[in-house]
Amino acid sequence: MNSFKLCIDLILSQFQTLGTVLQHTFTKADTVEYPEQQVALFPRYRGRIVLTRDPDGLERCVACNLCAVACPVDCIALQKSEDQEGRWYPDFFRINFSRCIMCGFCEEACPTYAIQLTPDFEMCEYDRQSMVYEKEDLLIDGTGKYHDYNFYRIAGKSIAGKGKGEAENEAPPIDVKTLLP
Amino acid sequence: MTEPINQIGTWIDIIGILSSVMLVAALLIWVERRMIGIWQDRLGPNRLGPLGLMQVAADMIKIFFKEDWIPPFADKAVFVLAPMIIMVTILTAFAVVPFAPGIGIIDFNFGLLYFLALSSLSVYSVVLGGYASNNKYALLGAVRAAAQTISYEVFMALSLMGVVMLSGTFNLRDIVEAQRNGWFCLSQFLGLFLFIVAVVAESHRTPFDLPEAEHEIIAGFHIEYSGMKFGMFFIGEYLSVTLSSAMIVTLFFGGWLGPEFLPPLFWFCFKTSIWILFFVLLRASLPRPRYDQLMSFGWKFMLPLALINLLVTGGLVLWMES
Ligand code: SF4
Ligand code: SF4
Numbered sequence: 116m117n118s119f120k121l122c123i124d125l126i127l128s129q130f131q132t133l134g135t136v137l138q139h140t141f142t143k144a145d146t147v148e149y150p151e152q153q154v155a156l157f158p159r160y161r162g163r164i165v166l167t168r169d170p171d172g173l174e175r176c177v178a179c180n181l182c183a184v185a186c187p188v189d190c191i192a193l194q195k196s197e198d199q200e201g202r203w204y205p206d207f208f209r210i211n212f213s214r215c216i217m218c219g220f221c222e223e224a225c226p227t228y229a230i231q232l233t234p235d236f237e238m239c240e241y242d243r244q245s246m247v248y249e250k251e252d253l254l255i256d257g258t259g260k261y262h263d264y265n266f267y268r269i270a271g272k273s274i275a276g277k278g279k280g281e282a283e284n285e286a287p288p289i290d291v292k293t294l295l296p
Numbered sequence: 297m298t299e300p301i302n303q304i305g306t307w308i309d310i311i312g313i314l315s316s317v318m319l320v321a322a323l324l325i326w327v328e329r330r331m332i333g334i335w336q337d338r339l340g341p342n343r344l345g346p347l348g349l350m351q352v353a354a355d356m357i358k359i360f361f362k363e364d365w366i367p368p369f370a371d372k373a374v375f376v377l378a379p380m381i382i383m384v385t386i387l388t389a390f391a392v393v394p395f396a397p398g399i400g401i402i403d404f405n406f407g408l409l410y411f412l413a414l415s416s417l418s419v420y421s422v423v424l425g426g427y428a429s430n431n432k433y434a435l436l437g438a439v440r441a442a443a444q445t446i447s448y449e450v451f452m453a454l455s456l457m458g459v460v461m462l463s464g465t466f467n468l469r470d471i472v473e474a475q476r477n478g479w480f481c482l483s484q485f486l487g488l489f490l491f492i493v494a495v496v497a498e499s500h501r502t503p504f505d506l507p508e509a510e511h512e513i514i515a516g517f518h519i520e521y522s523g524m525k526f527g528m529f530f531i532g533e534y535l536s537v538t539l540s541s542a543m544i545v546t547l548f549f550g551g552w553l554g555p556e557f558l559p560p561l562f563w564f565c566f567k568t569s570i571w572i573l574f575f576v577l578l579r580a581s582l583p584r585p586r587y588d589q590l591m592s593f594g595w596k597f598m599l600p601l602a603l604i605n606l607l608v609t610g611g612l613v614l615w616m617e618s
Binding site for chain 2: 119122133142148
């Protein structure tokens with residue numbers, strides 16, 4: 116008798132399901148008809164990658180290669196170079212967007228907020244080679260998502276004749292080794 | 297009516313009925329995708345032509361031009377034959393469907409039995425297709441189809457006997473006429489329920505699509521099929537949905553009967569389309585049961601229910617007559 120009741124319950128629950136689905140005849144579809152209708156994307160959407168500048172207008176990237184290492188598909192290539200003051204910068208910086216999976220790991224790895232993903236995904240090309248972006252394609256004039264961050268204001272900077280934290284109004288840098296137990 | 301079989305359709309009728317049935321089956325590709333879309337809060341194909349209707353043509357063109365590949369390990373003759381069986385059996389079954397008075401192909405005294413026979417023959421298509429593919433998953437699907445058909449066939453016929461008892465005939469046209477004083481869906485409510493479950497199982501539609509359960513046995517019996525041979529299985533499924541809906545309407549919903557202001561053919565098509573939509577709704581909402589649940593549901597619940605229905609109807613008919 117118990118299994119009979121179970122069967123009846125099962126059948127009734129099927130009818131309930133049918134009713135619930137039938138009610139959806141009158142709900143509005145969630146579809147965004149994309150090319151005619153634009154999608155609302157959030158600022159943190161992971162799309163096309165840019166290289167940003169710090170608030171002073173200088174390149175943020177210090178050519179540390181962390182992004183290239185973090186990239187799971189190895190689509191970032193860059194070459195370190197130095198200016199007269201010994202500050203590192205990328206000689207070339209190349210992202211192959213035909214391989215990039217927009218995972219955002221590069222942005223997370225970057226210590227200077229230089230590399231950032233933007234809410235733009237419309238990057239179709241007829242030619243595969245056009246998907247390879249060079250530094251001049253990637254570099255933008257603004258600061259991206261982080262307006263006030265300047266890596267050297269926090270890390271300190273040594274210039275000719277002055278070590279890190281030796282100038283007036285400058286705190287000496289933290290010796291990270293002392294933090295070890 | 298002296299002859300057991302009367303041909304009532306001319307060649308024109310036969311060609312007309314065949315082509316309109318094929319057209320409906322092809323249109324169902326679009327109908328199903330649109331309706332499931334609506335029920336899942338999507339849009340479905342809406343780009344090609346008005347309301348996406350040209351999607352049917354696009355699908356057809358695509359399927360015609362796909363490589364029609366026969367695996368080297370398959371049993372070639374049977375492999376080619378299998379998809380034709382479902383088309384042939386279901387299309388010939390349409391011969392007895394009483395569309396409207398005077399519209400149809402034959403008027404057969406044992407039309408109901410003819411329908412039952414042909415609809416169960418169509419399972420050979422699945423079984424042979426699965427066997428001839430020489431593929432483990434296809435064979436599993438075929439075995440499932442065979443077992444499912446045997447268990448659901450039994451009470452499919454039994455569920456209809458109530459209707460036969462009440463109308464006293466196997467002739468589908470007479471069964472429709474017998475419903476002038478009330479459709480059988482009221483007096484044979486249980487029979488209707490049993491019959492719907494049975495025809496859904498017969499046409500291997502969700503929730504009874506275990507022979508092709510994508511998640512367990514990939515695509516089941518048609519795993520090795522491609523191109524137009526696959527298309528025939530596909531269209532065959534829609535044809536059997538159309539046939540099942542037409543039979544539900546004929547047997548339980550008064551066939552062509554309806555208010556006089558519209559022609560009988562309209563009422564038949566209208567009711568049939570509603571049932572076709574019901575089949576689509578089933579597919580949009582119900583999950584697939586486990587295989588052993590399916591079997592025990594068939595044998596331990598539906599079969600006894602069919603027998604009870606038979607007994608009660610028989611008793612009532614005798615009681616009314618005496
Ligand atoms: S988003 Fe991911 S895949 Fe793309 S460049 Fe950055 S780390 Fe590489
Ligand atoms: S983008 Fe960031 S992580 Fe990559 S090299 Fe430049 S500073 Fe380093």
